[in-house]
Amino acid sequence: MKPTDVPSIQHSARQVAIQVVTNILLQQGSLSTQLARHQHDVASEHIPLLKELCFGVCRQYPLLNSIALHLLNHPFEEKDMDLYAALLIGLYQLGYMNTPDHAAVNETVEACRLLNKDWATKLINAVLRRYQREADDIIEALEAMPSVEYNQPKWLVKRFKKHWPEQLEQIIEASNTHPPxxxxxxxxxxxxxxxxxxxxxxxxxxxxxxxxxxxxxxxxxxxxxxxxxxxxxxxxxQDESAQLAAHILAPEIGERVLDACAAPGGKTGHLLEFAAAKENAEQTLDLTAVELEPWRLEKIEANLERIGLMANLQCADAGDLDAWWDGIQFDKILLDVPCSATGVIRRNPDIKINRKPAEIDELTSIQKNIVDQVWKTLKPGGYLLYATCSLMPEENEQQVAAFLATHDDAIEKPLNSLNSELDISLGLPVSHGHQLFPTVKGNDGFYYCLIQKVIA
Ligand SMILES: C[S@@+](CC[C@H](N)C(=O)[O-])C[C@H]1O[C@@H](n2cnc3c(N)ncnc32)[C@H](O)[C@@H]1O
Structure with a gap:
């Protein structure tokens, strides 16, 4: 099924939530992209409800999906994914919101009519009413499934268990909560x-x-x-873990710095603020920010405009040096590569629906290409900070290990090499770099490794 755009403003939050969740189920884009596109289709006072429905369904998806599949005789076909989205939203309301049960059921049934799928009203009504009556028994029957027990996709639980058995509980708990x-x-x-x-x-x-x-x-x-x-x-x-990038790289006015995967520009802004704060100067850092996606580059522009600091913005593939690099090497590079975002599931709960194990391999090869290329733009003696918001060793310590093994001119340095004021006891020191795990009331999951280019 093709995603149909909601035609005009002032639809109900439920109708627009159905549209957003349908598009996510059909892999038509991330939750943040879909919400940005559709949130203005409801009156502004209904945006919080729209967000609650969409974030809530994504956050509880492994559980809601198991319940729905348990209650349906046959899964819905792709062309009826909008009905499935409506059902998940109805189940979410019954399980997690203060909506009176009869209203949740009736409004979901009405939503089927608005989708011109009257044939499904009886089915949806029966499924929701059965859940209403038997919720505890149904959940008990499903509890042994890892996706239900942990409320995370099965493949991800398997990987967390394999890589981080000691941190598993913390990772799961923090990944399932609202971030502070x-x-x-x-x-x-x-x-x-x-x-x-x-x-x-x-x-x-x-x-x-x-x-x-x-x-x-x-x-x-x-x-x-x-x-x-x-x-x-x-x-x-900005999350606290993400703030560490500027404190580790400690850029100074007069240095030439690259932020290679920059949007939406949180760290770009911080690098500029950090240098300005240390020097207390009118000048700003000589900072180049590269970003692949034009629409995301606009976000960097807006961020920098608000904080009143400037950078040289380039819309390009950071790995394609001919497209953006002027040939003058940088003193410092921040490489916050695209990653699985498995350390920030609570901020991007649609990962529970859309992220697939094969993507981790694709991402590691994208990361490898970017770091191999960008390395050429670093001065001998300069520093590159490799960062991800991932908890997957393939994207983190193993990626760095492979890089160090193939680059004679690269050595790992302690994270406080450029900033002695930085507390080095960050997260868990791993074979290369430090892995930070998400905490319920605190930081997101992140990974940092500082690498220096040796002078030949
Ligand atoms: C983890 S996010 C960066 C977050 C950013 N550093 C911040 O703190 O706001 C990764 C970014 O890299 C961009 N990206 C992906 N592939 C890229 C490439 N080949 N070259 C440059 N940017 C890329 C993505 O569009 C995304 O905006």
Whole structure:
């Protein structure tokens, strides 16, 4: 089935959620892309409900999918994926929301009519009513399935168990929760202590991050326009692990720096802020940011405009040097490669639906090509920080091991080599680099390894 676009604004949150979830089930794009495209099809006051339905269904998908398949005699065909999306949303409402049960059932049945699939109303009604009556028994019957026990795809549970048996519980628990709201303080404008006071004056309670000196966790999430001087770039929403990149690379004014896979520009902005804060200067860093996707490059532009700092933006494949590189080598490179995002499932819960094991192999070969090429743009004596938000060793320590084995001019360095103030006890030191695991109330899962190009 082709995804049909919702034709006009002011559809109900449920109708638009059905559209978004259908497109995700049909692998038509990520949750964030789909929401960006469709959220304006509902009135603004219904956007939170739309998000709750879509994020909720993705977050609970392994469980909801098992329940739905258990209750249906035959799975729906691809052309009826919209009905399946409606059913999952109905089950989510019954299981996780305060919607009265009869309303959840009736509205889902009505949704089938709006989809012009009246033939399915009886079936959907019967399935939801049975779940309503027998929920506990059904869940008990399914509990032994790994996808239900862990609420994660079976293949992913298998990999987590294999690679991280000791951290399994933590990974699963953190990956299934809502992430906390973490902000980065722009230290070139204001100190963390002062900003914390400003937040408190507005009734927003916050707590220092433990890994990144620029991180504050908010006790409850707020809209960004409630954050003091947000429009002037005094703070940005960014996970604490992600904030470590700039603290590890510690760029200085006068250095030529590359951010090779840059969008949406969270780390680009931080690299610029970091240098400006240290030098307290009017000048900014000589920073080149490369991004493959034009629409994502626009996000970097918007981010930099808000914080009032500048970079040389290039829309290109970072691995295709002819397309963007002027031949002058860089002092420092941040390589935050595209990855499986298995450390940030809680922020991208559609991974539970769409990510396939074969993609890990594809991603590792994309990463290999980018790092091999970008390495040529680094000065002898310069540093490259390899980063992912993945928990898969193939994308992380094994990728670095293969790189070091084939590059005589590369040596691994401790993560605090460029910044002695950085606490080195980050996550778990692995064979190469450090693996950070997601924590329920704190940081996302991440991986960092710092590599220096030796002077011949
Ligand atoms: C993990 S995200 C980067 C996040 C970013 N560093 C930040 O902190 O906001 C990876 C980015 O790399 C981009 N990308 C993928 N392949 C690329 C390539 N060959 N060259 C450049 N960018 C690429 C993706 O579009 C995506 O925006």
């Amino acid at each position: 709201m973490c902000i980065r303080i722009n230290e070139s404008q204001v100190s963390r202590e002062t900003y914390k006071i400003q937040l408190a004056e507005q009734g927003i309670e916050s707590q220092d991050g433990v890994l990144s000196p620029s991180a504050l966790y908010l006790r409850s999430a707020v809209r960004v326009n409630e954050l003091p001087d947000f429009d002037d770039g005094f703070s940005s929403v």
